[in-house]
Amino acid sequence: MGFKEADFPPVDPETFLDKPLMERMKALALHWVEYGFGTPKMIHTIYMVKVLILYVLGGTALVTWTSGVGPFWDVAHWWNQPIVYQKLILWTVLLEAIGIAGSWGPIAGKFKPMIGGILFYARRGAIRLRPWRRVPFTDGDCRTGVDVLLYLAFLASLLVPILLPGVPSAALSDAVPDNTTGLVQPALLIAPIALYILCGLRDKTIFLTARGEQYLPALVFFAVLPFVDMIIAAKLLICVVWIGAGISKYGYHFSNVVSAMTSNGPCVPFKSVKRRYYRDFPRDIRPSKLASLTAHVGGSAVEIATPLVLLFATNRWIILAAVVLMVMFHLTIISMFALAVPQEWNVIFAYLTVFLFLGFPAGDGYAVTDMSSPWLTVAIVAVLVFFPILGNLRPDLVSFLPSMRQYAGNWASALWAFAPGAEEKLNALPHRPTKNQIDQLQAMGYPPAVAEITMQQTIAWRSMHSQGRGLFSLLLKNIHEIDRWTVREAEFGCNSLIGFNFGDGHLHNLDLINAVQARIGFEPGEWVIVWVESQPIHRGTQEYQVIDAALGVIERGTWRVRDAVAAQPWLPDGPIPLQVTWRREEAFRALSGRAEPESEMVS
Template structure:
């Protein structure tokens, strides 16, 4: 790939749709294995500049200067609790504005680079209440002035907390710190606002990464100084171990090879190919790929954090901390899709702050926390991960702490020719649909179609991709070669401004919200949607949604069948166990006969 020009797959954009769909997937998945997205390196430079200057330097200066510290003398204050508090709040501010994770071209935001504030500050955009039938005053799917007001109130509270100097705290002073802490009352207000905002719209809550930062805000508001620091240790370890636990199974080994393939600093095609079983014929993970995933990922993410939590040995603690810091720096360097770069840098610093700056032998061990509060905190932090692994239909993968485990709810959207344009015509949203963004960026609709097929190739390298394509082959038949198939995550980004691989943000309720505004005819807009795998089951459940009708089919498939196949399904679609189908449903075909030789 070049600095300003990307590397393109070996297809003629004008004749893309003359190639059968599964053959396109074969081309794109093989291309991804060697080149990743093929993005121009200027994209990565933009991310680096944002990460270094806006996030790291900006956060450092804000957290130090507003707390009364001289930024030229970091050794004096880097262990001060208020410094870490403000770094977390700075991260939340950037996340909720939409300029941290899920930002820019690697997250499907091409022009503009963000959807966050452009969505949440605009009346009429779609909102997604998590429990509209249960929680009063949350019904409806249209953003109102109330929602915009709540969002602005969150921003104002965050800015106020960052700008104010630390409040006096006797507990902090007894521990030998001079900066005080962020005002607990202000943190209580922030916590309430985030919860209320989240009950009105789960997307805004998850964009703020509320599943991880809200517990920290609660600790800031309600815990004494020493208890707060130990609770923050429990929180970061719960995130690590939850993610590590979720990587057991068949999915995660399929995540690492395509992630490494997209790493911009790894120019060697041979090193990328080594993560696949037998490139180009067999793109299942190789022994090297599995080893990198489960030793460099799963075991490290479980054993090192538990060591940090329980170790009282200085050398062991330092080694474990260095390992986790390197772990997060490596993830950052791969520029994974959804680009959670700020999150990884915060966790790298948090490792040093919590376990080296406040080690257990200095009075910050589990035994130093108020016993009943320790039990309550641990139980609260484990509740959603346990429930989410047992009942993934009830808890999305983010509160379940399954980050980048490969076990996520996913969807592929299929549009009849011309139907996709209705999303631009009838939806109030922060940006044009992704194909239009890319077309404007590269100057060609055909080239934009190639770019979106690259994302389909990436998805097919994961277990869910093989299942999603199998479902759509069964539903669309020969029309699959002429319908436009889109990755649901990227499409959702354009409509609600955020996605982080969370299929719960584009489930059947979200499709119903789109249909209410767009009035698709039966068969014009078909969605294959898959739920995450429960920890005690060997299958995953799926739904087929015809936007004009609703759910028309439910079923399941064996995860092992999806994992065993190639991305392009040379043996045909994997076996699906249909459990229910809407009586009398027959998809209406809208694909025009191919009279031009273009396949469209």
């Protein structure tokens, strides 16, 4: 991998695209094992410069200056100041909401422009996705002037408490008598909390972009709780995030994430190391025992056990060891450059670990049992675990982010298939500040064939995950002459339509398809979507849909996760078993080219 040059797959661009789809997937998946996406190191450097200059140095300088502490390079003077902690949370939310933190840049599929977020959310007429249809005053899928004003007001409401100095707090003075900086004025947090909720009810994309499932509770704690309770509640919040993510990673999916992510990590330079994360490269690239060990011991076990130690331990050396372990955990994730690129999120979590558990350890009066009322503790825990529990039992009702399934591999996912020439229609979408990624790459100087192969690397990445084997099986079963069609990774595709992607298939479900269809009008058989919901924690199956943009859902069914995990990414033995529960036979036969229905497939 060069600094400026990408590690392009070793294929002939002039002939490669004439090969069958799954033959292409095999070549690109094998290339991914050793090179990942092949991103030039210059791109990784740009990300790290952005995080260092804009987020860390810029944010810290601003926060310390407006808080009356500093200078910002004197870390020992401000690292445990509560107002700095509060303002860094607000600064993180602001950058996330603008779109210049997570899901930014070319690794996230934003090539030109490299930002989504504000380019979409501040534009009248852009697509808006409401989370729940029964909420009053949220009808429609078009962003109005009111939506734009709400969003811009949200950004302003975050900036105001960042810029204004703190105010004295009696509760803080009682707990930390020598504190002189105070806390963010609670009244200044009412507006961002209210606008967080209002923007989110109108458009779930904004709420998820600003990571409301994690930062909104923190703002509520800042606004309503006395200081000691605020710190303990913040500890409970971060531990719920860690433990929820750790629990979600037990299962069949996460080992696939670890192997694919390791292959894409620029800090893993040796191909021999990357190959060890697969069973028998190049014959068998399912995750190896090392990948599973890394996933479930280095990942799940650490995320569950270490937070419990931090929450209840009182020995300072044990706390220090646990803090170091969690900081290293987040630094490791940063080094892997996951495709949603949540670098700022990992930086703030590393800082929060140090601030909360070393700055205010349990043995100094900040244990869970030190909260002012045990009923308050119960209430906070109940609220924090409600959506993770519901989302794991009923993933169709809750985004995978509030469900705390970050990077667990158990995602709602989709592939988009376009009949020859049909993808170009998406560029006619009104009020869209971007074009299709294939066109973005060509605008940057990529030859058409090279741009197409680059985009096909993203679907090869999907094939290396459990749900990818099921999605490709659906394409092979449902679309006649699929080798002639253009197949796209929906996670990348949706961010060019709504400005954000983070691995959440709920952002490109039927609501988005209908919104696009209402504006463009694809003909039947031009745009077909294979979409799958996350696996419920208590079931061994995933529910899928086959959607024709013009006709709606034309097939529903399930597949067994065991079957998906057991298959090779390129499906050498054919599609995995699919249990069809409902089908529009006429539409199915038209797409699949079959004269008669396969009645034995339908239960």
